[in-house]
């Protein structure tokens with residue numbers, strides 16, 4: 001019988017044998033014989049001579065196995081009043097027909113397609129249709145502004161852009177077409193066509209090059225699955241790095257499929273026919289892996305939810321969904337539960353619903369803070385599992401492997417490294433840190449199947465961002481420690497990436513936007529603690545000499561500028577005007593020190609500081625705004 005320890009040891013000592021044994025789970029067109037190879041940079045490539053189609057593995061295969069009538073996708077949208085249910089056969093038919101429509105627009109294997117859709121069934125349908133054709137999808141989160149969409153259009157160079165006429169944020173209808181139009185005006189690349197999914201609250205007026213999704217789909221013949229190599233890209237997903245330019249994480253096909261299938265069993269303990277609910281968004285990696293591909297590859301039913309944890313219509317939304325659809329495993333970000341706790345501190349709403357189907361709750365996207373962990377554990381009779389992963393890895397690096405061997409949970413820990421991930425904590429000298437000592441979390445190569453195979457069209461950035469810090473290791477960018485039992489505690493990023501309400505954002509990118517304002521001489525953006533969203537960004541700016549404008553107006557303009565450039569999801573709501581910023585003698589802004597001041601953490605005057613008086617300046621500005629303390633007040 002498999003146990004966690006035997007599986008883990010085997011996966012690290014004999015990765016090739018371990019992953020060869022998992023490969024048969026997928027219905028290959030050509031079964032792989034070369035399980036692990038290395039490219040010329042020394043990066044792992046899995047199943048290099050295998051051929052398959054992931055849409056076939058996710059849909060057609062289950063129908064061939066006689067489960068065509070089983071529910072594949074359930075859609076629940078309190079914000080639009082919509083509900084829909086698709087069996088595997090129905091979903092395959094919609095996907096095949098829409099793939100036919102894309103093919104009619106000229107989309108072929110290897111072409112890129114941008115998908116800019118809210119949480120409607122058409123989002124997974126569009127993704128799977130691309131996979132069916134061997135086209136590479138690039139999904140863009142709906143909360144991003146035109147500039148972000150334009151950056152992704154220019155990077156991916158799509159043949160087609162797929163969008164909806166609008167999204168719905170609780171009770172606000174957000175027209176998407178103006179965003180798409182503005183993005184296309186800003187981008188250098190010109191897609192050949194735009195396909196619009198029309199939604200009732202706000203239909204879009206179609207222009208030249210625009211196509212109505214429903215009309216295209218109705219006129220199209222279903223497309224068959226196109227075989228692709230296991231190493232061919234399935235998708236590119238852009239994520240925030242330390243600079244302004246997002247990184248296009250490239251995911252392969254075969255390795256990803258095998259890894260997701262393994263995780264559905266080993267981590268989530270899911271069997272075919274059971275219902276999986278991930279309350280994320282298709283714009284994020286969690287949506288790709290555990291709303292779309294993971295549950296469907298395993299033959300489960302996936303629940304697609306368009307709404308928030310609260311205000312849709314109340315704080316009982318999650319419990320209602322679990323009860324109504326008999327959800328077995330539920331996955332959400334800790335911030336969603338902090339929002340829920342604020343509205344319903346006693347968890348009273350859960351008593352209004354029969355949630356006995358729920359067997360486990362999974363949390364990721366940011367660290368599960370101990371107070372939220374204890375609140376959930378005290379309220380629910382099921383395991384509460386914090387698990388840690390990244391867009392880059394595509395599936396969890398550390399988790400409580402419920403399907404292999406459930407382990408006792410420890411508050412603040414993502415439990416143990418998942419089989420396949422050789423996790424190390426290294427100190428500043430690159431030596432193995434002793435237990436309980438914090439260091440940089442790294443993964444020894446080879447990375448297991450499913451992890452990124454590169455940065456889209458930027459091999460140098462891939463090397464520089466992840467592979468050079470310590471040869472032979474992948475740099476996660478997270479800091480953390482292992483305890484004496486081998487439990488991993490991930491404490492936060494060691495770079496300029498922040499996590500705001502489970503959304504990954506780059507302070508470097510915000511700095512570029514703020515610094516672009518004509519009145520700003522110098523600026524920095526830091527992430528400070530927030531009781532609800534985990535972190536929120538705060539800007540500190542030094543105006544140019546001779547600036548005689550109104551500081552309040554400048555601050556408002558900067559907040560608006562970031563919202564317009566990055567999108568509402570950036571959540572930069574506070575900017576402070578200061579005279580000086582604390583720097584080292586070599587001119588580097590002391591960001592950590594600024595974060596510590598804002599978070600009220602104890603600090604001294606660092607010996608490296610150039611001008612200690614600058615500290616006083618910043619402290620006064622923060623105190624005047626009660627920065628960080630407003631957050632504490634809200635909590636009390």
Ligand code: COA
Pocket residue numbers: 141142143144167169174279280281284286308309310332333335336339364365500501502503533567568569570571
């Ligand atoms: N399309 C358009 N706008 C969006 C959006 C989308 N898909 N998602 C968020 N926004 C907007 C919001 O409307 C809000 O706009 P506003 O400033 O005009 O009010 C802004 O972006 C900030 O959104 P958010 O930070 O999400 O705050 P919120 O109050 O709307 O919701 C939570 C708070 C905690 C409920 C929500 O962030 C959440 O559920 N987060 C979980 C994220 C997640 O699942 N991450 C994946 C990892 S598991």
Ligand code: AMP
Pocket residue numbers: 239284285363364365366367368386387388389390391392414476477478490491492493499502503504
């Ligand atoms: P993303 O790429 O958007 O999934 O964000 C990945 C980052 O979120 C990680 O590098 C971590 O900083 C953080 N993160 C995600 N899950 C966890 C977790 N369970 N514990 C701690 N940090 C997490």
